Amino acid sequence: MDEVLEFLKKAGTYYLATDDNGQPRVRPFGTINKFEGKLYIQTGKKKSVSMQIHRNPRIEICAFSDGEWLRVAAEATEDDRREARVAMLDAYPELRSMYDEDDGNTEVFYLKNATAIFSSFTAPDNRTMTF
Helix, strand or coil: CHHHHHHHHHHCCEEEEEEECCEEEEEEECCCEEECCEEEEEEECCCHHHHHHHHCCEEEEEEEECCEEEEEEEEEEECCCHHHHHHHHHHCHHHHHCCCCCCCCEEEEEEEEEEEEEEECCCCCCEEEEC
């Protein structure tokens, strides 16, 4: 899991895919944080991505860095604890201009039942891990 975290942080931007009633939706994301041994992402409850995740929590993340790419398939599971929101916003203080742990909008999800696949054009095999 730490390797996935470091890859996503190094990439800076990753792409999050959700299901919008049968239509795939992909958008750039940038938040990834480890809290209590789990990887978390963050969004706002008012956004369509939040509504899509609540309807169907199966997501996929894709990122590319230094000739290698990563795909992570997981169930995004909401953690409504204040401590989880604080941890995310403390890791990304630049978000505090838009979000606050007590604003009723900030939302964090941890990645559950995740499968991560590292791939490259030059490596003969993919590397797969689960967490």
